[in-house]
Amino acid sequence: MAADIKLYITDREGVRHEIEAPTDMGMNLMEVIRAFELAPEGTIGICGGMAMCASCQCYVNSNHELPEMGYDEEMMLSEAFNVTDRSRLGCQIQLTEEMEGLDITIAPEV
Numbered sequence: 001m002a003a004d005i006k007l008y009i010t011d012r013e014g015v016r017h018e019i020e021a022p023t024d025m026g027m028n029l030m031e032v033i034r035a036f037e038l039a040p041e042g043t044i045g046i047c048g049g050m051a052m053c054a055s056c057q058c059y060v061n062s063n064h065e066l067p068e069m070g071y072d073e074e075m076m077l078s079e080a081f082n083v084t085d086r087s088r089l090g091c092q093i094q095l096t097e098e099m100e101g102l103d104i105t106i107a108p109e110v
Contacts (some may be wrong), residue, residue, distance in 0.1 A: 003097055008061075010105040011038045023097050029090030030056035033106060043109050049091035054080035056090035057107035064102050066093055081110045 004020040009032075011017065021032045030045045033056065047053035051072040057080055060066065066088065069077075073092045077083050087107065093099075 005095065005097060005100040005102075007032065007099070008101070008103040009033065009036075009038055009058075010061075010103075012106050012108060021095055023095050023099075027095050029058060029088075029093045029095070029104065031091075032095065033058075033090060039106055039109075044106070045091060047091075051076050051089055051092055054089060055109075057082070057087055058090050058104040059084060059086040059107060060088055060102070060104055061086070062101060062103040064099055066099075082107050 004022050007019050007021050009017050009019060017036065017038060019032070019036050021027065028049065030049055033039055033044055044056050046055040054076050057077070069088070070092065073089050076089060077087055
């Protein structure tokens, strides 16, 4: 049985949120950010999670081992603004129990 995990998400205003997110619904980080309304509507996940817009870019602050970046994610981040070596697209990171305690910051809106 999948469990809820604790995530720490800092929004674009610098406010840090501690949330409990389900791992049994097939959600990705972008969907969690939208579900908990941590970014204004229409500013995150504009492409619907297809790795085509980078509006869900986030910075991974913790040392969690995340799935490797796929080709589409790498290509999108190569063209995005405000990219760092900690950048990932939230739409490409499916929640798993191993992500307990994951700490991310939502990248600035462009």
